[in-house]
Amino acid sequence: MESLSLQQMTEKKSASITEVVKNYGSQLLRFINSKVAKAEDAEDILQEVWFQTSRLTNLDELENVGAWLYSVTRNKIIDSYRKKKSESLEDFVYQDEDGELNVKDILLADDTNNPEIGVFKEMFWNELMKALDELPEKQRRVYIQNELEDKTLQEIADEESENIKTIISRKSYAVKHLRKKLQILYDDLND
Numbered sequence: 273m274e275s276l277s278l279q280q281m282t283e284k285k286s287a288s289i290t291e292v293v294k295n296y297g298s299q300l301l302r303f304i305n306s307k308v309a310k311a312e313d314a315e316d317i318l319q320e321v322w323f324q325t326s327r328l329t330n331l332d333e334l335e336n337v338g339a340w341l342y343s344v345t346r347n348k349i350i351d352s353y354r355k356k357k358s359e360s361l362e363d364f365v366y367q368d369e370d371g372e373l374n375v376k377d378i379l380l381a382d383d384t385n386n387p388e389i390g391v392f393k394e395m396f397w398n399e400l401m402k403a404l405d406e407l408p409e410k411q412r413r414v415y416i417q418n419e420l421e422d423k424t425l426q427e428i429a430d431e432e433s434e435n436i437k438t439i440i441s442r443k444s445y446a447v448k449h450l451r452k453k454l455q456i457l458y459d460d461l462n463d
Contacts, residue, residue, distance in 0.1 A: 288331045293322060296341050303342070307349050307387050317348045324348075353391055396457060403453035407446055414439055415446035 300321065304314040321344050325331070334340050404412050417423045425443060429436040 289322075289326055292325060292331070292337060292341070296338060300341060300345055304345060304349060307391055308352070309387055313352060317345070317352055320348050321345050349391065350395060353388060353395075392457075396454070399454055399457060400450070403450050406453070407449055411442045411446040411449075414442040415450070418443055 297318070301314060301318050304317050305311065308314050308317065321341065324344055325341070328334075331337070404415065407415070414425075414428055417428050418425060423431075425439050426436055428434075429439040432439070
């Protein structure tokens with residue numbers, strides 16, 4: 273088996289990247305533009321994707337280049353939101369007088385004209401669902417019924433035939449767990 277010279281490997285890699293850029297460039301840019309507010313930001317993100325692609329040594333070994341590119345692109349979009357301090361999101365996220373993280377306003381906000389809010393909502397819901405899945409069933413059920421279905425704790429206690437203090441305790445444990453898990457998102461917004 274003949275070994276390729278460094279120059280031949282570089283030329284082959286360059287040709288592969290050129291093909292990938294040609295095949296995916298415009299559709300990735302459209303995808304990014306649908307997720308960010310400014311065309312300049314979209315172009316910057318796409319450039320970061322191409323830079324990461326150019327650093328790959330085994331581009332030809334990827335089974336599905338398109339899926340990999342979209343995954344990298346989604347991650348770069350999320351990274352861009354984490355890096356920049358977004359005042360529009362900060363207007364919605366705050367801690368109340370009890371020190372509780374309140375993101376309800378942002379989850380209910382209209383995101384049709386603000387892709388940043390849409391991306392944050394998607395990130396938040398994904399993280400919330402992961403954190404809820406980690407809870408014991410009874411704590412998860414109390415939290416969902418109280419916070420997402422707007423049932424009072426007393427209504428939940430009556431339906432479950434449980435003491436109200438038991439329901440309050442389950443909710444408290446759920447909130448502590450979720451606060452710990454979702455604090456990372458809050459911190460990212462305020463960095």
